[in-house]
Amino acid sequence: MLIFERGAPGRVNAPQMPRPPAPPGDIPPALLRRAPPALPEVSELQVVRHYTRLSQRNFAIDTHFYPLGSCTMKYNPRAAHVAALLPGFANRHPLAPESTGQGLLACLFELQEMLKDVTGMRAVSLTPMAGAQGEFAGVAMIRAYHVARNDLERDEILIPKAAHGTNPATAAMCGYRVREIDVRADGDIDLAALDAAIGPKTAGLMLTNPSTLGVFDRHIEDIAQRVHAAGGLLYYDGANLNAILGQVKPGDMGFDVVHLNLHKTFATPHGGGGPGAGPVGVGERLLPFLPVPMVGESGGRYYWITEKTRPQSIGRLSAFAGNVGVLLRAYVYARLVGREGMARIAQYAALNANYLLGRLSRLGFEPAYPGRRAAHEFLLTLKGLKEDTGVTALDVAKRLLDKGYHAPTIYFPLMVPECLLIEPTETESRDEIDGFVAAMAEVLAEAKTTPELLKSAPHTLPVCRVDEVRAARELDLAWRAHPTKA
Amino acid sequence: MPFIPHTAAETAAMLEAIGARSVDELFDEIPARLRSGPLAGVPEALTEHEIGRLMRERAAADGEFLTFVGAGAYEHHIPAAVWEIAGRGEFYTAYTPYQAEASQGTLQLLYEFQTMIAGLVGLDCANASLYDGASALAEAVLMAVRLHGRSRRVLIPETVHPLYRKVVQTIVSAQSITIDLVPMNAAGTTDAGGLARGLEGAAGLVIPQPNFLGCLEDVHAMTASARRAGALAIGLVNPVACALLAPPGEWGPGCDIAVGEGQPLGAPLSSGGPYFGFMACRREHVRQMPGRIVGRTVDVAGQEAYTLTLQAREQHIRRSRATSNICTNQGLLVTAATVHMALLGPEGLRRVAAASHANTAALRARLEAIPGVRAAFPDTPFFHEVVLRLPVPVPEVLRALEAQGILGGCALGEFYPALTDSLLVCATETKTETDIAHYAHHLERIVSKRRLDPPCAYKDDNPRSP
Ligand SMILES: Cc1ncc(COP(=O)(O)O)c(C=O)c1O
Numbered sequence: 001m002l003i004f005e006r007g008a009p010g011r012v013n014a015p016q017m018p019r020p021p022a023p024p025g026d027i028p029p030a031l032l033r034r035a036p037p038a039l040p041e042v043s044e045l046q047v048v049r050h051y052t053r054l055s056q057r058n059f060a061i062d063t064h065f066y067p068l069g070s071c072t073m074k075y076n077p078r079a080a081h082v083a084a085l086l087p088g089f090a091n092r093h094p095l096a097p098e099s100t101g102q103g104l105l106a107c108l109f110e111l112q113e114m115l116k117d118v119t120g121m122r123a124v125s126l127t128p129m130a131g132a133q134g135e136f137a138g139v140a141m142i143r144a145y146h147v148a149r150n151d152l153e154r155d156e157i158l159i160p161k162a163a164h165g166t167n168p169a170t171a172a173m174c175g176y177r178v179r180e181i182d183v184r185a186d187g188d189i190d191l192a193a194l195d196a197a198i199g200p201k202t203a204g205l206m207l208t209n210p211s212t213l214g215v216f217d218r219h220i221e222d223i224a225q226r227v228h229a230a231g232g233l234l235y236y237d238g239a240n241l242n243a244i245l246g247q248v249k250p251g252d253m254g255f256d257v258v259h260l261n262l263h264k265t266f267a268t269p270h271g272g273g274g275p276g277a278g279p280v281g282v283g284e285r286l287l288p289f290l291p292v293p294m295v296g297e298s299g300g301r302y303y304w305i306t307e308k309t310r311p312q313s314i315g316r317l318s319a320f321a322g323n324v325g326v327l328l329r330a331y332v333y334a335r336l337v338g339r340e341g342m343a344r345i346a347q348y349a350a351l352n353a354n355y356l357l358g359r360l361s362r363l364g365f366e367p368a369y370p371g372r373r374a375a376h377e378f379l380l381t382l383k384g385l386k387e388d389t390g391v392t393a394l395d396v397a398k399r400l401l402d403k404g405y406h407a408p409t410i411y412f413p414l415m416v417p418e419c420l421l422i423e424p425t426e427t428e429s430r431d432e433i434d435g436f437v438a439a440m441a442e443v444l445a446e447a448k449t450t451p452e453l454l455k456s457a458p459h460t461l462p463v464c465r466v467d468e469v470r471a472a473r474e475l476d477l478a479w480r481a482h483p484t485k486a
Numbered sequence: 487m488p489f490i491p492h493t494a495a496e497t498a499a500m501l502e503a504i505g506a507r508s509v510d511e512l513f514d515e516i517p518a519r520l521r522s523g524p525l526a527g528v529p530e531a532l533t534e535h536e537i538g539r540l541m542r543e544r545a546a547a548d549g550e551f552l553t554f555v556g557a558g559a560y561e562h563h564i565p566a567a568v569w570e571i572a573g574r575g576e577f578y579t580a581y582t583p584y585q586a587e588a589s590q591g592t593l594q595l596l597y598e599f600q601t602m603i604a605g606l607v608g609l610d611c612a613n614a615s616l617y618d619g620a621s622a623l624a625e626a627v628l629m630a631v632r633l634h635g636r637s638r639r640v641l642i643p644e645t646v647h648p649l650y651r652k653v654v655q656t657i658v659s660a661q662s663i664t665i666d667l668v669p670m671n672a673a674g675t676t677d678a679g680g681l682a683r684g685l686e687g688a689a690g691l692v693i694p695q696p697n698f699l700g701c702l703e704d705v706h707a708m709t710a711s712a713r714r715a716g717a718l719a720i721g722l723v724n725p726v727a728c729a730l731l732a733p734p735g736e737w738g739p740g741c742d743i744a745v746g747e748g749q750p751l752g753a754p755l756s757s758g759g760p761y762f763g764f765m766a767c768r769r770e771h772v773r774q775m776p777g778r779i780v781g782r783t784v785d786v787a788g789q790e791a792y793t794l795t796l797q798a799r800e801q802h803i804r805r806s807r808a809t810s811n812i813c814t815n816q817g818l819l820v821t822a823a824t825v826h827m828a829l830l831g832p833e834g835l836r837r838v839a840a841a842s843h844a845n846t847a848a849l850r851a852r853l854e855a856i857p858g859v860r861a862a863f864p865d866t867p868f869f870h871e872v873v874l875r876l877p878v879p880v881p882e883v884l885r886a887l888e889a890q891g892i893l894g895g896c897a898l899g900e901f902y903p904a905l906t907d908s909l910l911v912c913a914t915e916t917k918t919e920t921d922i923a924h925y926a927h928h929l930e931r932i933v934s935k936r937r938l939d940p941p942c943a944y945k946d947d948n949p950r951s952p
Contacts, residue, residue, distance in 0.1 A: 338531025
């Protein structure tokens with residue numbers, strides 16, 4: 001039942017709203033609204049009960065193991081949430097003067113410094129509001145760099161086939177044509193294909209390493225050298241930084257620019273689809289182009305760095321300073337984890353991933369890149385299983401939900417047929433992982449004996465398999481949508 | 487170990503199962519010379535108590551002020567239930583609802599949110615959020631250019647938030663789109679002559695209501711002009727104002743797209759974010775809308791169910807030909823906004839809007855009574871912000887007010903050279919008569935003292951704003 005269907009005309013929550021104000025007699029009637037908006041008219045208890053019940057129809061990290069590859073669904077510490085909502089932070093207006101924000105700015109400055117270190121970059125801007133906006137900032141800086149050098153022929157960005165969809169979409173938003181590069185059977189980039197594509201039109205290469213195939217590209221220095229030799233720059237999609245935190249730095253691999261997903265690596269919540277934060281870090285060449293604002297420090301005072309002192313900046317990406325509350329959460333997380341803890345994250349993410357890969361392989365699941373180490377995640381292909389039983393990756397995913405496990409990422413990367421991308425993260429215990437292995441074993445057995453059980457899964461959730469085709473064909477996007485005059 | 491549950495015995499057993507001697511061996515595909523040493527730039531770990539204390543000290547140092555600043559972020563009462571619900575782990579720690587059957591809670595909530603936003607702005611459908619109001623405006627500009635198909639020029643009035651204009655410039659400039667500024671008239675609204683001249687051959691027109699200066703634009707005429715010129719009309723609105731003012735869908739012949747900043751619907755000010763951008767449009771435009779969209783459908787047993795839909799617009803399917811690169815958006819803020827709107831309902835939201843208007847009118851009357859202080863646009867109707875001209879330098883006034891615990895408004899000189907002597911002030915429903923009297927008392931004191939006792943030179947040494 002929808003919240004709208006629970007309402008009754010005239011029901012109000014008086015304590016939550018102001019007392020009835022004087023009518024706005026000075027506003028011309030033509031500019032006033034004629035009929036009230038169709039919002040629900042429900043009591044506070046009805047609201048609380050409705051949304052509490054809805055929440056119970058979700059899987060979340062707090063309720064389920066959530067091995068969603070490329071998404072780093074690790075525990076989100078509550079101390080970070082509590083700190084970000086302290087009144088001094090939560091009630092501060094974005095245009096309040098710097099003098100009233102020294103505590104906040106200290107946190108942001110220190111976060112910039114920590115991110116510089118873990119990425120091996122010269123400077124960091126925290127302002128992008130998610131990974132994709134970080135990518136936008138990065139590619140826009142690459143563009144600004146070439147333009148500043150009057151090197152105007154470069155109109156292509158190279159992107160491996162396995163890349164996340166935001167990479168090509170970002171390149172296009174920055175006005176570039178995308179050239180896709182093949183990946184070899186062992187998961188590394190095809191250097192011959194790279195050589196064939198690279199040239200005077202190359203503005204840069206966008207790369208995730210470890211890639212979204214879950215393996216570390218062993219030729220990264222070679223790749224960097226080739227891109228630089230052709231006059232291009234190297235972009236690091238840091239959505240997978242959890243895999244290498246404290247082990248190897250993108251700057252040392254030769255990257256010129258990186259974005260991080262703090263809502264992955266730095267344990268800020270995903271909130272059912274955000275908010276995120278996608279800081280960008282750059283090396284020497286891109287320093288002048290960083291997006292503003294950033295935080296500077298001088299003599300123990302913190303201040304905003306704006307376009308006034310950064311005339312070559314690509315500019316602003318949000319009205320104010322980005323998702324500050326997310327940055328505060330990431331800051332608290334980083335301080336709780338500390339220097340050694342930071343390096344342990346990648347170690348235990350890798351331990352869990354390799355342990356799980358080993359156990360699933362022994363059960364008979366087929367790794368997409370056998371013989372390779374898993375990074376913090378790994379890819380299985382169910383191509384063989386589908387040929388034998390007709391069961392697809394989608395069916396396996398849905399059946400796992402019945403067993404109380406959130407499904408891994410499916411059908412991404414698109415180039416590997418019937419794939420499952422599995423990322424356990426470092427915050428899961430061995431017992432939890434063993435439980436998942438047992439569930440996968442059951443699903444595999446069922447696929448062979450009772451495939452219909454998988455094809456019609458899930459069976460135990462609030463709804464059975466959802467008809468997505470109908471959703472797209474018979475669009476219903478709003479309850480009794482407000483009619484418009486055509 | 488922080489947030490890592492493994493005991494030494496478990497680690498050893500797992501390594502044995504893998505067949506590795508050490509955790510380090512798991513990184514043996516990384517060229518050894520690239521491996522990094524200790525992270526010198528990251529301090530030693532703190533305990534939860536220690537970081538809690540540090541954060542409390544820093545938050546307390548930032549203080550609490552009586553805020554009369556608006557300029558794109560507004561202090562409203564947020565009912566206690568809003569963040570109690572939004573903070574529930576089942577919402578707080580879920581991912582984007584890709585697995586529909588395991589995400590019906592978030593999906594139904596998003597469908598309700600889309601319905602509420604569509605109703606509020608008077609259009610057919612809304613998406614599940616964009617990053618913030620400014621980036622949502624940039625996406626609307628891109629959408630209008632796609633829909634128009636022939637022109638890559640969009641008009642934005644000078645009365646649109648100056649920081650929004652900067653963001654639009656950053657985001658659309660690489661796609662060879664031209665943004666033409668429509669000048670402002672003496673009434674603080676968009677100049678009709680300038681608009682008429684600019685509209686010919688334009689793909690779209692942005693129409694702010696209220697505009698950045700708090701003034702109400704002649705939205706019916708502007709929308710009609712856009713329609714006549716074949717340009718898409720993009721309404722840029724405050725969602726709270728929509729409960730009181732005519733919504734974009736009812737302006738003249740009706741807007742095509744509406745966008746805005748969702749912060750006034752349950753998001754704390756939080757120094758600028760996280761907030762959320764919202765976007766709504768006419769049904770025939772929905773396939774060019776960026777961002778997540780939730781649809782209602784059925785499951786195989788015929789029960790009502792919800793799912794992400796029209797995904798062929800998005801980056802994970804369409805890649806370089808997607809409507810936008812946006813992926814993660816602002817889900818948690820949307821959760822809060824949905825609960826917020828449900829709690830307030832149509833009457834509550836209208837009261838918040840009307841009370842904010844009434845308080846701002848009262849504030850303006852009190853401040854205008856101070857000798858030398860006058861409204862910059864005295865005859866223009868306003869929503870919940872007004873521009874005041876001051877007889878003494880604005881930065882100096884703001885500093886003196888700050889010393890009294892008052893954030894007195896947004897100085898306009900940086901954005902509008904002609905308004906260097908002006909302050910944009912806002913009094914939402916959170917301000918009482920006493921607050922307003924307190925502000926008026928101090929402003930009067932500061933203004934009269936400064937008139938009697940002028941300094942020899944004035945220097946702005948207090949940079950503000952991010
Ligand atoms: C590899 C990769 N790159 C980029 C992104 C985009 O990040 P965001 O969703 O924060 O925009 C993601 C996650 O969704 C990702 O997994």
